[in-house]
Amino acid sequence: MTVHRFIRICFLAGAFADLCQPRFALSQTATSRTGEQAIVADRDGQHDFDFNLGTWRTHIRRLQHPFEGSNTWVELNGSVLVRSLWEGRAQLEEIEAHGPTGHFEGLTLFLYNPQSHQWSQRFANSNEGVLGQPAIGEFKNGRGEFFDQEMFNGRAILVRAVWSDIRPNSHRFEQAFSSDGGRTWETNFIATLTREVATSAQWQSFMDPGTDDQHNFDFNFGIWKTHVSRLQRPLTNSNVWLEYAGISRVDRVWRGRANLLELEVKGNNGCIEGLGLRLYNPKSRQWSLNWANSSDGVMTRPMIGEFKDGRGDFYDQELFNGKAILVRNGFSQITSKSSRFEQAFSEDGGRTWESNWVMTFSHARLPLTQISSCP
Numbered sequence: 001m002t003v004h005r006f007i008r009i010c011f012l013a014g015a016f017a018d019l020c021q022p023r024f025a026l027s028q029t030a031t032s033r034t035g036e037q038a039i040v041a042d043r044d045g046q047h048d049f050d051f052n053l054g055t056w057r058t059h060i061r062r063l064q065h066p067f068e069g070s071n072t073w074v075e076l077n078g079s080v081l082v083r084s085l086w087e088g089r090a091q092l093e094e095i096e097a098h099g100p101t102g103h104f105e106g107l108t109l110f111l112y113n114p115q116s117h118q119w120s121q122r123f124a125n126s127n128e129g130v131l132g133q134p135a136i137g138e139f140k141n142g143r144g145e146f147f148d149q150e151m152f153n154g155r156a157i158l159v160r161a162v163w164s165d166i167r168p169n170s171h172r173f174e175q176a177f178s179s180d181g182g183r184t185w186e187t188n189f190i191a192t193l194t195r196e197v198a199t200s201a202q203w204q205s206f207m208d209p210g211t212d213d214q215h216n217f218d219f220n221f222g223i224w225k226t227h228v229s230r231l232q233r234p235l236t237n238s239n240v241w242l243e244y245a246g247i248s249r250v251d252r253v254w255r256g257r258a259n260l261l262e263l264e265v266k267g268n269n270g271c272i273e274g275l276g277l278r279l280y281n282p283k284s285r286q287w288s289l290n291w292a293n294s295s296d297g298v299m300t301r302p303m304i305g306e307f308k309d310g311r312g313d314f315y316d317q318e319l320f321n322g323k324a325i326l327v328r329n330g331f332s333q334i335t336s337k338s339s340r341f342e343q344a345f346s347e348d349g350g351r352t353w354e355s356n357w358v359m360t361f362s363h364a365r366l367p368l369t370q371i372s373s374c375p
Helices: 014-019 200-207
Strands: 028-033 036-041 054-063 073-085 090-099 102-113 118-125 135-140 143-152 155-167 170-178 186-196 222-231 241-253 258-267 270-281 286-293 303-308 311-320 323-332 338-346 354-363
Touching (some): 054 090, 102 286, 118 143, 135 155, 286 311, 303 323
Antiparallel strands (some): 054 073, 073 090, 118 135, 135 143, 143 155, 155 170, 222 241, 222 354, 241 258, 258 270, 286 303, 303 311, 311 323, 323 338
């Protein structure tokens, strides 16, 4: 979880008040009309995906060979479970389906950006454990359209995702590709979803640990009292640390081969609310740590690494103050009731490291109503 670099702290008062990004504020644009200033509020779409929450039966049709003139479709049936995050400003969708071609298991992470008033959706398949490119868009007149550019068979194409036919107990999702800049589109994935009442067995099928042996993060599952120390000015020889305290919760996904961290801590310098999605890649036998912060709803680049001898180390290269540096995330001091997370930066290719974020977890037995610590 690459926390410090991307979290925007919401300062509570004083000289830093102009840096505070209200969590539910509507952005406004001033327009001039015959010398008068009129305020026009941008549409707030933070609850546009509320229709998607719950448990669903899904029927999937997948075009087997896109862009080949094929009309051979593969059919799958399964279940979808969608949970709410950040009070509706984010969602995690888990998908399991079966068909003649085998078993399909994936997830979609939805994040709302309060600045652009748009949503992003990213998909990951359990066979690879890699979070894909974000498709970004919004809803208009009850229809959501999301776009991105990806590589397909070595060529850059446009991808369009559409949510439509939205009713209280059903909706439709389609994916289409375009190789001509959006002039024409070929649909290759259609899912029709019908709401069902979740049974304990269905919920257990998503949460059960199963028999897989890739469970490096099992120590972190549960609800934790969390203390954060953040270095205020990294790489400046500063020794001023800011302190935060609160709660974090970690739930299993893909029977432990992925997991979701929800973090809420606060201190004298504000409130931090974010989530981390950790995904296991069975091909490389490594984990990726993906982080998003509620103030901008943007997913960061993944940290990649693995666990050895009871310690997890994860790395990537980032820009900090315009300079390329190495970043390291580490999990250590792991017991059944506690653990430690630490982030550090290096300007010299990893020869020396400066820690700038330390987070300690201690076991907490608290009701769900006490999880939130942010206002």
